[in-house]
Amino acid sequence: MGSACDREAEVLDTLQASRWPAGSDDALRLHVESCHDCAELVELSLALLQDHRALVQAAHVPSSAIVWWRAQMRSRRESAEQATQPISVIQGLAAACAAGLLVAAAGYYNPAFRRALAWSVDAAGSLIASESPVATLEPVSLGIQAAIAVAIIVAPLALYFTFHEEK
């Protein structure tokens, strides 16, 4: 299994050059008649060659100018997207920081807002393993913790919108 006739290459060359059977020599034709492998090769190759020619003839391909133009447009779009990506990342991080600072300031100056955010402070407090109860926290540390909590929520959203590709 896996071994083929020694004259297969010769038969194949004749087929590929469209010299079968008229352009081939008698010895090769006689060989193909007596060799099962070569006869099979001729049959399959002729079928595949015919199929190939029919497909190539039937192919409706766009013009080279259109393919070139589309490729250029796509390449330019992708290059522009790649170039603006670092700027978008920085914008996203800046937005997250600004939101965090805003909440910190609101927490520091407005006690009602501070109380309203107590739940998020709890969550942030557990994340940073703080043992101090919320009620005993100074306004400054409360504001910082609130800012951390909000940044934890806002940063992933900002990053998502930064990297999200419009379809």
Added chain:
Amino acid sequence: MSNSTFTNVERLAAAARELDAPFEMTEDAFRAFYDRTARVLWAYIARITGDKQAADDLLQECYYRFLRARVAIDDEAHRRNYLFRIATNVARDRHRRRRTSPDIGVAIDESHGADAGSSLRTEQATDLHRALTRLKRRERELLWLAYAQGSSHQEIGETLGLKTGSIKPLLFRARKKLAGLLSGTSRTGGARG
């Protein structure tokens, strides 16, 4: 910080250069190469995917990836093999995404039927398509490259990412399998007819 800014500036400069000249190949060289290869490539994709529509869709993708690839290409044969390798990978990616095996014969048989004058030839073509659908993707690729396109073992190896020495036995087995399927098909067809 200054380092990252510098990197960003470099990236922007590289992108600007790409906007000016996105490909290494010139338009004239590309168009000549495309005119020599597009129909043959289309036929290859249509046959290995079994879908003419896929061939229409993937053709542009293949040439785009070919143009974007900044690899040193020695000669026409190497360039051609590289293009067919891209097509093979693009078709495999598509197959992985779809995970369904379309009916290879349907779309193509219609055009054969319209073109071919002889009903016997059409029937033989249909048998061939049916048999090809039952082969593995790799077997179809091997048979098509070797017998339909007349590629050498070295070229097939380059296109399919296989060692040249392994092509001969793989091709032999694929051919035996196709022959077996075709003889089975013709026997079934004869019994039916």
